[in-house]
Amino acid sequence: MNLQKTKIVCTIGPSSDSLEIIEELIKSGMNVARINLSHGKEEDHLNIISNIRNVSKKLDSPIPILADLPGPKYRLGEIKNNSLDLSTDDELFLNCGNSNKDELSVWPPGLHLDVKNGAVLLVDDGAVELEITEINKTIIKTKVQLAGKITSNKAVVPRGLPSKLDYFTEETQSAINFVNSNDIDYLGLSYVRNVKDIIRVKEKIKDKNLKIISKIELQLALDNLEEIINHSDSIMVARGDLGVHLPISQVPAAQKFIINLCNQKGKEVITATQMLESMTENPQPTRAESTDVHNAVLDGSDAIMLSGETSIGKYPIRAVDFMREISTIAENDINHKTLRGIKLDQVDSNNKKIIDELIAHGAANIADQLDAKLIVAFTESGSTAARVAAYRPSQPVVAISPDNNAAINLGLRWGVNTINVESFDHIEDMFTFSENFVLEEKLASIGDTIVVVAGLPIGFKGNTNLIRVITIN
Incomplete structure (x- = not known):
């Protein structure tokens, strides 16, 4: 029996959804398999669930399945050829109502109601920054502050301005319907703002015995952290969006604060996002990433998570091997x-x-x-x-x-x-x-x-x- 302490969550996607790769991930140390319902088609998700259950049964190794809800989040619509390169000072028009061929759409409708002139929109976890220069009904005119490439369906976040969207966007309700109809164990709640969001989700899944994992991504969630922890089974430190809504320099302190409060209350806590990000393309992590994983274990994380590293990365199994190796060494330095x-x-x-x-x-x-x-x-x-x-x-x-x-x-x-x-x-x-x-x-x-x-x-x-x-x- 191979005893493992720090748990590893792996996001399953095109790089890892086959029976063979899932089996190798489990053998390497994957404890929980995650499906991001914001991406992929329903048939893809069904195939992943089936493959996980089949391999789990073959290996006699129960693997819980975590499904992440999209939450009340704005996203870019479809982009011609799926991507668009933006240069500094380029003008970009966003249609927040009914789109046409001249503007890029943002859905669900309503972003124009949440923002004002001078606000900054962060696309794809801040990879691209857009300054709002004019709002004309449902059309937002922006100027590129930070250049880069944008692709279809990426998140659009107004810095420092909480979303006024109802939690149950059409995308989120569709994801809940999928969860209620399929073999899921844990439910990840994206963009949780307060206890009300959690209670409303629980009402939607009351016939399912699911563990609720609240993802801390917003300043509002930090403000309401204690009551969110009390009403959740587990917590995820979702550093991607957290680093968009907070100044990135404040993310390490927020991570330690969240983990500490979870430890006090005896609630499981997952540290996630970009832990071994370079392994999406490279066969081994950077020194900084290794240190990040080590410190997350020392801080008191129950689990550490891989996202793109295992879902779309070139080296999913090596990423789990490194995660396991780094965390095992870190466990020797924990101040129990x-x-x-x-x-x-x-x-x-x-x-x-x-x-x-x-x-x-x-x-x-x-x-x-x-x-x-x-x-x-x-x-x-x-x-x-x-x-x-x-x-x-x-x-x-x-x-x-x-x-x-x-x-x-x-x-x-x-x-x-x-x-x-x-x-x-x-x-x-x-x-x-x-x-x-x-x-x-x-x-x-x-x-x-x-x-x-x-x-x-x-x-x-x-x-x-x-x-x-x-x-x-």
Whole structure:
């Protein structure tokens, strides 16, 4: 059994959607497969889902599927020949209503209502900058400030001006319909502004048991961060759009702030965007990218994500190999005691689960103090293993569960590796199984120590109330 701590999310696209590449990605360390519903056709997405499920079954390796909603975002329409090169001081007309052959369209309609003269439009995460010089009804006249190439369907963002679009644009509603009709595990909410957006999405998918991942991309989201975290299962630090809406110099501090607050609350957090961006074209990352991944792990990220590197890049498998190698080395430098203290400081006597929390914290502490080989967490739904892992033990956590969904529930949780077993009737059987399992899998040797955590009574979900230290003999 290959124990992995930092989880890796891979975006699947034309470079990686075949059965063969998906299999290699899983073997290299992919833990979660992501589909960006803003790009590609429905038949492409269906093919990706089918291929992931087939390979996952073949390898007996549950791989959760994350689908990203487009969110309330403006985009360029279709461009002749798909691209347009712009030079400094060029004039570009944007039609924000009904387009015609003379203007480039922006959809959905309404951008002209969100902006004013002098505002700056950022295209494709700021690759091109346009200054608005005139607004005439639905036509926006702009002058190119930062030259570059624009292509069809790229995002258009007014710097510092939040979108007034309803969350459920036609594109987003269509994506939700797709999610409700297909085999998806996690739902990524792009351009979340406040809790209202999250609640409205949950109402749309109330018949589906999906984990909600809120993407932090806006200043409004940062302003409402604590309540967004409280209403989400996980958080994504989406640095691409975040670096458009904030001055790029502020993104590192925002990243650390988001991760820290997630760590305090025990919520999973993904750090994403341009982590190994140069590997879209090159066979190895830059030194700066390697350092970026390393630091994201040290900050307390549960997972790190690859986007274009695996979806359209030339070296998708090498990108995962490097991500795995860099994160594994970084794990040796994590200050577990500090991260554990950040979480413990938020537990008080009013917490209904205070006993469970203290048991989980105790298991992580005891494992460290005894230099145990690993922590074995018997869990029904995954909550016991997640609770222990939230205290960032130095040791890997092996979650043992009779529930087939536990591996999906724990797919993003740092440090947790899940196996599926039959239910146990007696606590002593659980202890015996733990000893035999770690020996068979060569996770521990005779004389080594393991820490076992469980919840009693057996079979009841949500309890964490038992610790046992076992010396293997």
